[in-house]
Amino acid sequence: MLGYCGVQTSPPNEHVIVTSPPRPWWEIYQPVSYLLTSRFGTEAQLRDMVRRCNAVGVGVYADLVINHMAGMGRTGTGTAGTHFDSDAYDFHAVPFSRPNFHNDCPVNNYGDPNNVRNCYLVGLSDLDQSQEYVRDKIAGYLNNLIDIGIKGFRVDAAKHMHPNDIAAIQGKLKSVDGGTPFFYHEVIDQNDGAIKTTEYTRLGYVTEFRYCQKLKQRPRTSIDFCVNQRGRLVWKRMETQWPERLKRIGTNKGDKVAFSRGNKGFFAMSKQGNMDEWLNTGLPAGSYCNLITDCADRITVDGNGRAHIVIRSNEDPVLAFIVGGSS
Numbered sequence: 001m002l003g004y005c006g007v008q009t010s011p012p013n014e015h016v017i018v019t020s021p022p023r024p025w026w027e028i029y030q031p032v033s034y035l036l037t038s039r040f041g042t043e044a045q046l047r048d049m050v051r052r053c054n055a056v057g058v059g060v061y062a063d064l065v066i067n068h069m070a071g072m073g074r075t076g077t078g079t080a081g082t083h084f085d086s087d088a089y090d091f092h093a094v095p096f097s098r099p100n101f102h103n104d105c106p107v108n109n110y111g112d113p114n115n116v117r118n119c120y121l122v123g124l125s126d127l128d129q130s131q132e133y134v135r136d137k138i139a140g141y142l143n144n145l146i147d148i149g150i151k152g153f154r155v156d157a158a159k160h161m162h163p164n165d166i167a168a169i170q171g172k173l174k175s176v177d178g179g180t181p182f183f184y185h186e187v188i189d190q191n192d193g194a195i196k197t198t199e200y201t202r203l204g205y206v207t208e209f210r211y212c213q214k215l216k217q218r219p220r221t222s223i224d225f226c227v228n229q230r231g232r233l234v235w236k237r238m239e240t241q242w243p244e245r246l247k248r249i250g251t252n253k254g255d256k257v258a259f260s261r262g263n264k265g266f267f268a269m270s271k272q273g274n275m276d277e278w279l280n281t282g283l284p285a286g287s288y289c290n291l292i293t294d295c296a297d298r299i300t301v302d303g304n305g306r307a308h309i310v311i312r313s314n315e316d317p318v319l320a321f322i323v324g325g326s327s
């Protein structure tokens with residue numbers, strides 16, 4: 001439909017609810033269970049969306065967070081109403097418990113594959129996928145999604161799992177349209193660590209992060225496109241038409257950049273440092289929602305199309321708003 005054959009959904013499973021900061025995008029990367037109620041909706045809504053997408057030939061691909069569960073120190077109620085306690089390794093709606101996790105050590109040595117794969121990535125409780133039980137639980141979750149009509153999967157933090165463990169999980173999956181489900185693995189390889197994307201190519205497609213390094217070398221721009229998941233999502237829409245239909249807007253520093261898309265959208269990014277400038281956005285006057293923060297902050301455009309653009313170095317490095325964006 002309209003030339004689109006697939007969409008990627010955010011992780012559809014139950015995750016933690018973070019209140020401080022208020023509901024950040026990254027809370028969805030801290031699973032509580034494989035129940036299908038997330039901040040994006042209920043299981044019934046997911047089923048309805050997948051059914052309607054499939055009916056018009058659009059495949060739905062789910063983002064999978066299977067390397068870990070919630071971060072240490074977190075306890076409370078997840079988006080599907082399950083009580084959990086990371087420090088007690090209590091994820092009873094799966095259920096996962098203490099023996100299903102690696103011992104607590106920080107991922108802090110990218111030169112050591114065992115450290116990268118068996119320690120806790122930013123303090124997230126790390127599942128031991130070498131266990132048959134853990135593989136079965138994860139495969140059960142994926143098969144449930146396949147039953148619903150999901151066509152394939154993006155594997156978050158694939159680099160932090162052993163390729164053999166991922167292969168074993170894949171070996172337990174139902175078929176999709178008579179074949180294997182489509183997989184693409186997130187392996188951040190910037191030619192700088194012990195783990196190579198090539199270890200994963202037998203498991204499916206692998207996301208290529210060096211693309212960004214190459215893009216950065218383009219003479220016409222010094223933008224780092226690979227900001228974070230949200231940045232990429234928003235940017236993708238505009239990126240396809242760059243540079244012909246995007247207009248670069250003058251900013252006073254080399255590591256800051258802003259673009260407008262006619263009178264329809266505006267995008268700014270700060271590679272480092274604070275951005276604090278009045279810029280001509282070209283958009284109609286109004287109060288716009290920052291798409292990057294899901295409206296946690298807003299931008300006011302005055303009658304001359306100018307807006308005060310503020311990006312602080314300790315916050316999301318990108319800001320974007322569009323006419324007709326959620327308000």
Ligand code: LM2
Nearest residue numbers: 026027028029030065071072121122123124156157158186
């Ligand atoms: C990834 N690849 O391997 C993603 O690229 C990365 O964005 C994900 O982290 C990560 N795996 C886990 O799925 C995101 C986000 C982190 C965030 C985690 C967990 O980029 O900032 O970490 O999700 O929500 C947050 C806090 C961090 C805290 C952690 C655990 O920002 O300070 O660490 O939760 O509570 C103590």
Ligand code: CA
Nearest residue numbers: 117118126160
């Ligand atoms: Ca791991």
